Amino acid sequence: MPDMSAIANPQQRQFNPYAENGGTILAVAGADFTVIAGDTRQSEGYSIQTRYASKVFRLTDRAVLAVNGFAADGNMFVKKVKQRLEWYRHNHAKDMPLRSIARLIQTMLYAQRFFPYYVYNILGGIEEDGTGAVYSFDPVGSYEREACRAAGAAQSLLQPFLDNQIYFKNQTAARGYSHPAHLPLPDVLSIVIDSFTSATERHIEVGDGLEMYIVMAKGQTLPDAVTNLLPEELPSTGDGERVFVLKRDLKKD
Amino acid sequence: MECSFALTGKDYVIIAADTTAARSIVKMKVDEDKIKTLSPHLLMAYSGESGDTIQFAEFIERNIRLYHIRNLYPLRPQSAASWIRRSLAESLRSRSPYTVNLLIGGFDTADESPHLYWVDYLGTMASVPFAAHGYGSYFALGLLDRYHNPDGSLEEGLDVLRRAINETAQRLVVAPGNYIVKVVDKDGTREIKL
Amino acid sequence: MSIMDHNGGSVVAMAGKDCVAIASDLRLGAGAMTVAMNFEKIFPVTDRIYLGLTGLATDITTLRDRFRYLVNMFTIKESRSIEPSTFAHLVSSTLYSRRFGPYFTEPVLAGLERTPSGGFKPYIAGADLIGCLNFAEDFIVAGTASDKLFGVAEGLWEPDLGPEDLFETISQTLLNSVDRDAYSGWGAIVYIITPEKVITRTLKGRMD
Numbered sequence: 001m002p003d004m005s006a007i008a009n010p011q012q013r014q015f016n017p018y019a020e021n022g023g024t025i026l027a028v029a030g031a032d033f034t035v036i037a038g039d040t041r042q043s044e045g046y047s048i049q050t051r052y053a054s055k056v057f058r059l060t061d062r063a064v065l066a067v068n069g070f071a072a073d074g075n076m077f078v079k080k081v082k083q084r085l086e087w088y089r090h091n092h093a094k095d096m097p098l099r100s101i102a103r104l105i106q107t108m109l110y111a112q113r114f115f116p117y118y119v120y121n122i123l124g125g126i127e128e129d130g131t132g133a134v135y136s137f138d139p140v141g142s143y144e145r146e147a148c149r150a151a152g153a154a155q156s157l158l159q160p161f162l163d164n165q166i167y168f169k170n171q172t173a174a175r176g177y178s179h180p181a182h183l184p185l186p187d188v189l190s191i192v193i194d195s196f197t198s199a200t201e202r203h204i205e206v207g208d209g210l211e212m213y214i215v216m217a218k219g220q221t222l223p224d225a226v227t228n229l230l231p232e233e234l235p236s237t238g239d240g241e242r243v244f245v246l247k248r249d250l251k252k253d
Numbered sequence: 254m255e256c257s258f259a260l261t262g263k264d265y266v267i268i269a270a271d272t273t274a275a276r277s278i279v280k281m282k283v284d285e286d287k288i289k290t291l292s293p294h295l296l297m298a299y300s301g302e303s304g305d306t307i308q309f310a311e312f313i314e315r316n317i318r319l320y321h322i323r324n325l326y327p328l329r330p331q332s333a334a335s336w337i338r339r340s341l342a343e344s345l346r347s348r349s350p351y352t353v354n355l356l357i358g359g360f361d362t363a364d365e366s367p368h369l370y371w372v373d374y375l376g377t378m379a380s381v382p383f384a385a386h387g388y389g390s391y392f393a394l395g396l397l398d399r400y401h402n403p404d405g406s407l408e409e410g411l412d413v414l415r416r417a418i419n420e421t422a423q424r425l426v427v428a429p430g431n432y433i434v435k436v437v438d439k440d441g442t443r444e445i446k447l
Numbered sequence: 448m449s450i451m452d453h454n455g456g457s458v459v460a461m462a463g464k465d466c467v468a469i470a471s472d473l474r475l476g477a478g479a480m481t482v483a484m485n486f487e488k489i490f491p492v493t494d495r496i497y498l499g500l501t502g503l504a505t506d507i508t509t510l511r512d513r514f515r516y517l518v519n520m521f522t523i524k525e526s527r528s529i530e531p532s533t534f535a536h537l538v539s540s541t542l543y544s545r546r547f548g549p550y551f552t553e554p555v556l557a558g559l560e561r562t563p564s565g566g567f568k569p570y571i572a573g574a575d576l577i578g579c580l581n582f583a584e585d586f587i588v589a590g591t592a593s594d595k596l597f598g599v600a601e602g603l604w605e606p607d608l609g610p611e612d613l614f615e616t617i618s619q620t621l622l623n624s625v626d627r628d629a630y631s632g633w634g635a636i637v638y639i640i641t642p643e644k645v646i647t648r649t650l651k652g653r654m655d
Binding site for chain 3: 339373375377390
């Protein structure tokens with residue numbers, strides 16, 4: 001006699017391969033620099049797993065990638081992108097250009113179309129023509145180049161603020177004047193810090209720490225106002241683009 | 254499927270409603286008048302659940318009439334629409350809510366102005382320059398946005414209505430074949446052949 | 448989609464120095480379809496109190512009518528106009544009286560409260576759909592763009608803004624928030640309440 005109770009009382013079990021680890025990321029492109037930032041809180045539900053987990057990673061001397069969403073997928077994805085960039089370096093004896101990294105990321109994300117990396121990516125850095133650039137992606141690889149983008153838990157809080165402060169949306173320039181196409185670095189850093197303090201205030205998944213990566217175009221130096229903030233310079237391979245990191249504390253409650 | 258359109262113009266409101274009474278996929282009747290004249294200067298097009306529509310419309314019709322008899326003057330369009338809305342809002346949280354959507358068009362003889370109200374079964378009311386209910390709204394509202402003229406003549410208004418009806422006939426699979434069109438202005442209400 | 452999002456719309460209120468502001472968008476929708484672009488969600492309660500209502504439009508209208516009746520009765524019985532803090536509790540108890548079959552609306556109110564010394568103090572408050580009050584010193588947001596409003600308001604607002612600066616702050620907050628919300632927009636209306644007068648301004652936005 002077979003076990004009838006198993007037939008009479010069917011049970012379903014489901015393994016959920018994804019989690020959502022909160023946090024938020026943000027990037028702004030300037031004329032000859034790019035700022036890529038992310039908070040360092042990693043949470044699951046109401047629990048904080050760690051107060052310091054980086055979401056922003058340097059890929060090359062001129063490319064920085066921020067990943068947000070499911071942390072395990074994010075870390076794995078960064079690892080694989082870095083591996084592909086290393087192979088490229090071995091094959092071509094140079095770093096992959098930013099726009100090519102963007103296309104590579106699309107290909108890698110779309111390769112997982114039916115079991116996606118559950119991450120939103122923002123790639124920031126310097127293009128070959130020396131301009132600052134931000135590329136934003138969805139989990140399956142749709143991407144576009146923009147001047148600024150927020151993603152993650154507090155995207156809805158930050159993006160309209162950036163529309164207003166970076167793109168000057170809903171603001172009319174005084175007669176005879178026009179809004180600048182790109183803001184200077186100290187202004188961008190102020191807006192980024194304000195954005196994260198706001199998000200920390202109103203979103204429980206954002207806080208603890210803030211990491212801001214600054215990528216400067218070749219030959220560009222940091223303005224004094226930024227040098228005074230004592231950013232750490234990451235070692236670079238040549239005399240090209242330079243990457244700096246600025247860290248700030250955010251509220252921990 | 255049921256479609257109704259309405260628009261205001263200079264000193265008038267036009268309301269159009271299809272004439273089909275359907276049950277499931279079957280047309281039971283093709284000359285049903287679904288626009289009631291509630292008072293000398295007030296029209297109401299109704300659509301929705303078949304039993305509810307007539308029951309609710311007649312309830313409204315009799316009560317607006319009662320007000321007119323008792324007070325010797327009719328309710329103004331704004332007040333009538335507000336009372337009808339309240340009836341639907343109270344019905345929504347009753348044991349058996351009426352599923353009826355309305356377009357209420359009237360001419361206020363006190364200040365000589367046309368008024369049109371879009372009202373749905375939830376009791377949502379909006380004062381609008383033009384309106385539509387049913388699948389026809391997906392086609393009509395865009396055209397009305399483009400072509401409606403709040404100061405247009407009656408002929409101009411009817412031309413815009415024709416556009417809306419023709420577009421619906423051309424693009425909607427389940428478009429109704431016939432419409433009744435009524436107008437309300439300073440001379441009262443009347444039916445118009447398109 | 449939640450019943451609270453069916454008709455769309457957003458309201459924000461902010462406190463300033465001896466003044467308060469309250470603003471809303473003007474859209475009325477039925478799901479994704481826009482029905483009207485002139486649907487006001489903020490109503491005068493007294494000449495120093497304005498009430499904003501977001502959520503289900505039928506309940507916005509019903510509650511507007513109901514509060515008008517209740518405030519009229521209060522004014523007649525007490526022979527004085529109602530104070531913002533009293534009205535806030537009237538809103539709360541009216542909503543809580545429908546605890547298990549609620550009105551699907553989140554109110555926001557802005558007013559100037561009379562102080563014992565005869566001056567006026569900014570007073571803003573919000574509540575959830577069953578009347579849980581939220582008194583804030585800075586700003587209150589509600590509606591389909593509430594998360595966006597939180598982000599922008601937190602970034603733009605600062606204490607002790609004068610009437611004109613408060614107008615600019617609340618307008619920019621609302622406009623930039625509704626531009627990122629499909630269910631809110633189609634212009635806005637702003638009220639600035641000062642002890643002397645109420646300034647009403649209608650804004651054009653992206654209109655899409």
